[in-house]
Amino acid sequence: MIRMDGKEVSAYVREQLKNETAEFISQTGVTPGLAVVIVGEDPASQVYVRNKHRACTEVGFYSEVHALPESTTQEELLALIARLNANPAIHGILVQLPLPKHIDENAVILAIDPAKDVDAFHPYNVGRILTGNYDFVPCTPAGVMEILKYYHIEIAGRECVVVGRSNIVGKPQALLLLEKNGTVTVCHSHTRNLAEVTRRADILVVAVGRPHFIGPDMVKEGAVVIDVGINRLPDGKLAGDVDYDAVAPKTYAITPVPGGVGPMTISMLLRNTMSAARTSIRVNKPCLR
Numbered sequence: 253m254i255r256m257d258g259k260e261v262s263a264y265v266r267e268q269l270k271n272e273t274a275e276f277i278s279q280t281g282v283t284p285g286l287a288v289v290i291v292g293e294d295p296a297s298q299v300y301v302r303n304k305h306r307a308c309t310e311v312g313f314y315s316e317v318h319a320l321p322e323s324t325t326q327e328e329l330l331a332l333i334a335r336l337n338a339n340p341a342i343h344g345i346l347v348q349l350p351l352p353k354h355i356d357e358n359a360v361i362l363a364i365d366p367a368k369d370v371d372a373f374h375p376y377n378v379g380r381i382l383t384g385n386y387d388f389v390p391c392t393p394a395g396v397m398e399i400l401k402y403y404h405i406e407i408a409g410r411e412c413v414v415v416g417r418s419n420i421v422g423k424p425q426a427l428l429l430l431e432k433n434g435t436v437t438v439c440h441s442h443t444r445n446l447a448e449v450t451r452r453a454d455i456l457v458v459a460v461g462r463p464h465f466i467g468p469d470m471v472k473e474g475a476v477v478i479d480v481g482i483n484r485l486p487d488g489k490l491a492g493d494v495d496y497d498a499v500a501p502k503t504y505a506i507t508p509v510p511g512g513v514g515p516m517t518i519s520m521l522l523r524n525t526m527s528a529a530r531t532s533i534r535v536n537k538p539c540l541r
């Protein structure tokens with residue numbers, strides 16, 4: 253059984269990006285720039301934002317954090333986004349979700365210039381993923397694909413089952429596996445005989461948000477299992493959606509939680525920012541609007 257180590261893959265991606273960034277800056281004089289916007293005091297979000305800022309600095313990007321108070325109005329946030337859209341030093345804009353309840357997340361996502369939408373949540377970028385002609389992929393499913401690539405997992409022609417159909421994980425995940433010629437089934441809370449479907453999977457990706465939801469009876473012998481779930485247990489520990497200890501012996505390869513898909517997310521954000529910087533040079537204008 254292979255324990256697919258997201259920290260190792262992430263370190264590999266960041267090392268590559270570091271070299272790529274140095275080369276890009278020396279060739280173009282442009283430093284890839286990411287703006288991270290956070291509204292309110294949510295402690296988990298603040299940790300994510302700090303980590304993103306640090307990761308940018310480590311690979312040689314320019315990065316700025318806009319920490320706004322909880323009382324920020326939607327108009328004030330949209331005005332900041334408009335300024336970032338127009339700023340040529342900024343190639344990627346990430347608004348940390350969730351936002352306070354008085355702000356319409358959808359309006360904020362729509363306001364971000366699609367050319368700078370490094371989270372790939374804007375409908376323009378979602379549509380481009382659907383057609384297979386994209387610059388950005390949402391960071392978590394992109395991280396899953398990178399892990400599969402790193403461990404030379406063949407996708408073409410194999411049964412791929414994705415459990416979960418959220419806009420940020422399950423749906424884009426299914427599209428990416430389909431693009432790589434997997435035979436893809438998507439399961440959700442209305443799926444009948446779930447175990448029967450998951451047992452068909454050569455590659456099983458689970459993004460449900462329920463600790464230890466997938467047990468050994470739901471997994472085929474020799475399957476590849478990717479656990480996207482991050483669940484906080486009552487004792488404070490993190491658990492995945494897959495019962496790792498019980499399932500791992502049956503698998504060909506499996507990701508742990510923590511240390512699997514989680515560490516990949518920021519690396520994919522950095523990669524999207526690099527892509528945005530490259531595109532801004534290619535089209536010789538910083539944004540689509």
Ligand code: NDP
Pocket residue numbers: 392415416417418419420421422439440441442443446459460461462480481482483513514517
């Ligand atoms: P959502 O809550 O948005 O989606 C959960 C999905 O699971 C839904 O499609 C839901 O179905 C499905 N589901 C719920 N119960 C069942 C069930 N009994 N049987 C089958 N399907 C079910 O979650 P996210 O996609 O945002 O996140 C999923 C998990 O991944 C969470 O643990 C989250 O913390 C983690 N996560 C990890 C990230 C990382 O960086 N590693 C990033 C993002 C998320 P339905 O649509 O019918 O309701």
